[in-house]
Every structure is written in C-alpha cells, then in structure tokens.
C-alpha cells in the first residue's frame with residue numbers, strides 16, 4: 001500500500017438514541033453522505049495532517065517525538081486494545097502542542113491514540129512518515145455520526161497501513177473478520193471523541209445497511225428499511241454528544257424510577273419497529289400500515305427524548321413546521337440541536353414536500369432528502385497520477401468516483 005482512499009458512511013438513528021447507551025435497542029441505517037480519508041506513505045519521519053472539516057488545513061508533527069514509551073505493548077488485532085489513560089492523554093496533549101478548538105483536539109487525540117495503539121514495535125523504533133487527509137460530506141457534530149464515520153475510516157486506513165488487513169478487505173475471504181477489526185478499533189477512537197458511546201454509530205459506519213442494535217450484543221440486519229424516504233433537517237445549532245449523553249446519565253441517576261421506564265418505553269419502540277419491518281418483509285403488513293406505525297412511533301419516541309432533556313427549541317420548531325404538512329419528525333442522534341429526521345410517505349405529494357422544505361429553509365435550516373442503507377466502509381488503492389486536492393469538496397467528489405457505489 002502506497003496511497004489508499006478509504007470511505008465510510010454516516011448514519012441516521014430512526015429509534016433508540018440515548019436509550020441505546022443504557023443497554024436498550026436502537027434502529028439505525030447508513031446514509032449516502034460519507035467521509036473520505038486519504039493516506040499516502042512518505043520516506044521521511046513526518047506526519048502531515050489535513051483535517052479541513054475541523055479547521056486544520058495542514059499541520060506536521062515529527063513521528064519520532066510521539067510518546068512511544070506509552071504505546072501499546074501488545075499490537076494489532078487479536079490483542080486487547082489499550083484504553084486512553086490520563087498519562088497518555090497528557091503526553092499526547094504535550095505532543096500536539098497548541099490546538100485551537102475542542103473539535104480539532106478530539107480528532108487529533110483519536111488519530112494519534114489509534115496510531116500508538118496499532119503501530120508495531122519495529123515502527124516505534126523507526127517510524128516512517130505519511131500524509132493523511134480527511135474530508136466529510138456530513139455536517140460535523142449534527143447527529144449524523146460524523147465522528148463514527150471519521151473513526152471507522154481512520155481505523156481502516158491504519159489497519160491497512162500496518163498490513164493487518166488488505167486494501168481490498170471487503171472482497172477478501174476474511175471480510176467479516178476484517179470488518180470486525182475495523183469496528184473494534186473505531187469504537188476505541190469513538191470513546192476518545194465521545195466519552196461513552198454505545199457503538200451503534202461505528203457499527204453502522206463499518207457495516208452499512210439498516211440495523212437493530214443492542215450494546216454488547218451487536219446488531220441484526222433489518223430488511224426493507226431501504227424503501228423509506230427520509231428528510232433530514234440540520235438546525236445548525238452546535239452541541240456536544242459527549243455532554244448530552246452525560247446529561248441523560250445524570251438524569252437517570254437522580255430519578256431512576258422516572259427515567260428507567262422511559263428507557264424501557266424507547267426499547268419497546270425499537271423492538272416494535274423491528275417487528276413491523278419483519279412483518280412487512282414477510283408480507284404480513286403492507287407498506288402503508290408499516291409507515292403508519294413508524295409515523296406514530298416517531299412521535300412517541302420524540303416525546304420521550306424530550307422528557308430525557310435532549311430536545312431544543314429549534315427541533316420543536318421543525319416538528320411544528322413539518323406537522324403543518326402532515327409529516328412526522330423526531331430528533332436524531334444526540335439532539336440538543338443537530339438534526340431532525342422526517343418520514344416521507346412514498347405517495348406524498350412532491351409539491352407538499354417541496355413546500356415543507358421551503359418553509360424549513362426559510363427558517364435557516366439545511367435540508368437533505370437522502371437515501372439510507374448503502375454500503376459501509378470501503379477502500380481502494382490510488383495510482384501515482386490520481387491527484388489529491390483536499391480543500392474542495394468538488395475535488396474529493398471526483399476522487400470518490402474511484403468507488404463503485
């Protein structure tokens with residue numbers, strides 16, 4: 001591997017966000033908005049990073065200055081993955097030097113943590129350089145799993161760099177094992193960015209498709225989800241997944257008798273959704289009846305999330321506007337701002353949808369009509385002549401055509 005391009009999707013959670021952190025089911029699917037990551041080996045000892053989505057246009061570090069003495073002593077897949085610990089965090093912060101914002105700090109911490117965790121001992125003694133650039137078509141920190149798609153792409157790129165998996169891991173006979181490795185390292189990077197993730201976001205970014213997910217037990221594929229039409233609306237209100245998850249945890253600790261039944265109700269919503277898709281798949285339920293159930297569950301789930309304290313006036317406004325067009329909407333992801341998801345009936349009048357979008361955009365929100373359930377992480381080798389320009393999304397789109405999806 002000399003030059004590789006990796007891509008991983010974002011996700012939309014239809015049901016179960018927050019409750020999924022507390023061992024309840026969630027239902028989620030991959031989005032057609034993706035993160036692209038480019039990695040090229042160099043012959044020096046420098047690591048050059050371009051992370052324009054977090055305002056890092058270009059920065060270099062000398063890899064020989066990394067705190068290798070604190071790197072994992074057991075390397076690579078098959079060994080326990082080290083956890084970030086306070087001494088490692090402090091030494092990494094000193095290595096990074098001044099970092100202008102929290103988002104950038106978390107992106108860099110996650111990256112160098114994975115590098116220290118995965119690099120073999122021979123690399124500690126003689127690190128060779130590389131250029132790494134990431135660019136996403138997902139809005140960052142908006143509930144669509146940008147951190148998971150970045151973490152999954154990072155984990156895959158580093159596993160390829162150190163020859164733990166081949167670039168064409170998806171078509172190899174060990175594809176399932178390779179995906180499991182990517183997913184488990186991505187989860188560790190998510191922990192660095194996010195504190196206490198459930199793992200649903202990285203599972204969807206790694207495996208793609210539509211899933212029901214239970215922390216610790218993994219996921220099941222849901223058939224039929226692809227046929228859903230969704231509208232995503234970004235409030236553009238900034239928020240932190242980490243802080244919102246911690247806030248729900250505090251509420252649960254303070255009022256367990258109140259919050260636990262809410263978590264159970266959200267669990268029942270996800271299970272009911274799973275059952276409805278199964279019934280649809282087995283032709284026991286027609287599409288209209290499936291959609292009616294999902295619309296009702298969307299409303300109930302949002303109200304329960306409101307009770308958990310993770311809505312925001314902008315999300316309530318989106319719900320109000322969409323209800324004027326007889327559309328059902330809930331927050332998606334961590335809430336507190338970020339994105340809302342609206343179900344669009346297949347037979348909806350297109351003029352009505354356009355009017356709803358216009359009304360939402362008039363309030364300053366961004367709308368995306370999107371498709372769900374596409375492929376998860378993938379990688380391709382690039383030739384010497386493929387030019388890589390990371391500052392414009394148009395240039396990244398051209399490069400993205402290297403993938404067959």
Ligand SMILES: Nc1ncnc2c1ncn2[C@@H]1O[C@H](COP(=O)(O)OP(=O)(O)OP(=O)(O)O)[C@@H](O)[C@H]1O
Pocket residue numbers: 035051053054102103104105106107134135136139140141142143144145146147148150193194201239240241242332333334335338
């Ligand atoms: N393209 C990217 N390049 C570099 N870092 C990124 C990129 N996308 C996301 N990140 C990192 O992930 C963080 C966003 O994670 P956060 O969990 O808050 O949002 P999200 O994943 O978009 O939302 P949610 O978890 O609710 O789905 C950013 O602050 C940054 O550290």
Ligand SMILES: C[C@@](O)(CCO)CC(=O)[O-]
Pocket residue numbers: 013016017018019020021143145196197198199200201241245333334
């Ligand atoms: C809020 C949350 O449930 C979803 C964030 O996309 C957190 C998680 O599952 O890690």
